[in-house]
Amino acid sequence: MKICDKDLCYGCKACQNICSKNAVSFESDIYGKAIPVIDPEKCIDCGLCKKICPVNTNFINQPDFKQLCYAAYAKDTISSKNCASGGISNAFCKYILENNGVVFGAAFDENINLKHIMVRDKADLEKLKGSKYVYSDIAFTFRQAKDMLDKGVNVLFTGTPCQIAGFNNFLQKPYPNLITVDLICHGAPPASYLSEYLNKQYPDKNYNNLTFRGEKDFYFELKYFSDIISQEPAKYDIYFSAFLSGLSYRDNCYTCKFASRNRISDITIGDFWGIDRSTLKKPYKGKISVVLINTQKGKAFFDNTRHLFYYEARSIAEAAKNNEQLEHPSNPPEPDRDIFLKNYPDKGFLGAVSLTKIYKNVKHNQKIRKLKSSFPYTMLKKYKKKFLSK
Ligand SMILES: Cc1cc2nc3c(=O)[nH]c(=O)nc-3n(C[C@H](O)[C@H](O)[C@H](O)COP(=O)(O)OP(=O)(O)OC[C@H]3O[C@@H](n4cnc5c(N)ncnc54)[C@H](O)[C@@H]3O)c2cc1C
Numbered sequence: 378m379k380i381c382d383k384d385l386c387y388g389c390k391a392c393q394n395i396c397s398k399n400a401v402s403f404e405s406d407i408y409g410k411a412i413p414v415i416d417p418e419k420c421i422d423c424g425l426c427k428k429i430c431p432v433n434t435n436f437i438n439q440p441d442f443k444q445l446c447y448a449a450y451a452k453d454t455i456s457s458k459n460c461a462s463g464g465i466s467n468a469f470c471k472y473i474l475e476n477n478g479v480v481f482g483a484a485f486d487e488n489i490n491l492k493h494i495m496v497r498d499k500a501d502l503e504k505l506k507g508s509k510y511v512y513s514d515i516a517f518t519f520r521q522a523k524d525m526l527d528k529g530v531n532v533l534f535t536g537t538p539c540q541i542a543g544f545n546n547f548l549q550k551p552y553p554n555l556i557t558v559d560l561i562c563h564g565a566p567p568a569s570y571l572s573e574y575l576n577k578q579y580p581d582k583n584y585n586n587l588t589f590r591g592e593k594d595f596y597f598e599l600k601y602f603s604d605i606i607s608q609e610p611a612k613y614d615i616y617f618s619a620f621l622s623g624l625s626y627r628d629n630c631y632t633c634k635f636a637s638r639n640r641i642s643d644i645t646i647g648d649f650w651g652i653d654r655s656t657l658k659k660p661y662k663g664k665i666s667v668v669l670i671n672t673q674k675g676k677a678f679f680d681n682t683r684h685l686f687y688y689e690a691r692s693i694a695e696a697a698k699n700n701e702q703l704e705h706p707s708n709p710p711e712p713d714r715d716i717f718l719k720n721y722p723d724k725g726f727l728g729a730v731s732l733t734k735i736y737k738n739v740k741h742n743q744k745i746r747k748l749k750s751s752f753p754y755t756m757l758k759k760y761k762k763k764f765l766s767k
């Protein structure tokens with residue numbers, strides 16, 4: 378039995394979570410992307426995996442609710458300093474934990490594998506903060522979350538839109554004690570790319586944490602507890618540059634049906650790239666989030682948590698400015714994407730990226746940086762400053 382077209386598979390693992398016979402497992406395809414495989418010995422052909430797969434489902438908008446759009450950031454700026462944008466997710470999570478609930482989100486383990494986990498304790502919320510630019514392994518958290526929901530516990534589940542679509546389908550019915558939050562998402566690379574990159578670039582190093590959008594925003598920052606192992610701005614880092622240029626996503630991301638203003642969750646959060654700061658009622662220089670309220674339940678939740686934020690109503694058109702994922706999926710950078718895919722099966726992630734223009738740009742940036750920090754260059758700069766400015 379085939380669950381879905383493998384090229385379109387989101388990797389959300391709804392199929393694996395729903396299978397009562399545990400007949401579905403995941404393995405890598407030739408591009409390193411995790412896809413489902415069915416064990417024919419265990420499969421009883423019930424068809425449930427196929428039925429709930431988001432690839433095979435048509436999603437419709439919430440017709441009875443007029444979507445609301447806010448620019449917002451958490452008032453607790455100390456707690457949100459390691460967050461990706463306005464610390465909205467973190468504030469939502471704290472609220473749920475304070476109200477007899479549990480939260481699910483993406484966290485790196487000590488080997489830098491990104492997995493969805495359940496958090497009950499505020500101290501563990503630190504692990505969820507920040508955007509991790511790799512596809513998170515849902516593992517069996519859909520089952521775990523359902524178990525909590527069935528016990529009457531309040532659950533907040535955050536993920537990419539495809540993960541939330543998979544989760545909703547897996548549940549097969551609405552739960553009043555569930556709030557879903559999805560991220561505006563331009564795509565996520567397969568987990569195997571990041572692990573290969575770390576193994577090849579940092580073979581003899583000890584590290585147990587990685588951030589992309591933490592206190593140092595848009596830095597590839599590798600840490601061993603509080604020691605910094607590497608701290609590179611995105612344009613000097615090959616993995617980060619491949620991600621930002623759209624080279625390295627799972628191939629389904631380029632046809633993602635959730636990259637639109639029609640959202641799948643109660644609340645959508647993202648970066649408010651297009652905001653016109655000169656029109657803000659309360660001037661602010663820090664990171665600002667987009668918050669889209671998509672359902673009545675989402676509105677009720679936002680009403681309960683709004684005291685945690687500075688927020689003001691903005692238009693969705695403004696939120697979509699510089700944020701194409703609210704209009705359409707990312708476009709692959711050609712011809713680089715094609716070159717990458719042709720070479721990946723033989724050469725792996727680094728080998729395939731190294732044949733693209735994106736790699737050449739990173740190397741060029743690194744060369745310029747080296748030149749600028751070299752002795753004659755700094756002398757020349759000092760000389761120019763001293764004599765030529767007079
Ligand atoms: C792969 C990816 C692509 C993104 N693309 C865009 C974009 O194109 N435009 C845009 O506006 N915003 C994008 N975002 C969202 C944005 O970067 C922030 O995550 C969002 O604004 C929330 O910020 P925050 O400060 O409220 O979250 P924080 O308080 O920092 O919390 C981060 C939340 O994101 C979740 N999370 C982190 N990484 C992942 C992951 N890989 N998979 C699933 N959940 C994860 C965590 O569980 C946590 O709940 C993207 C995020 C990711 C992970």
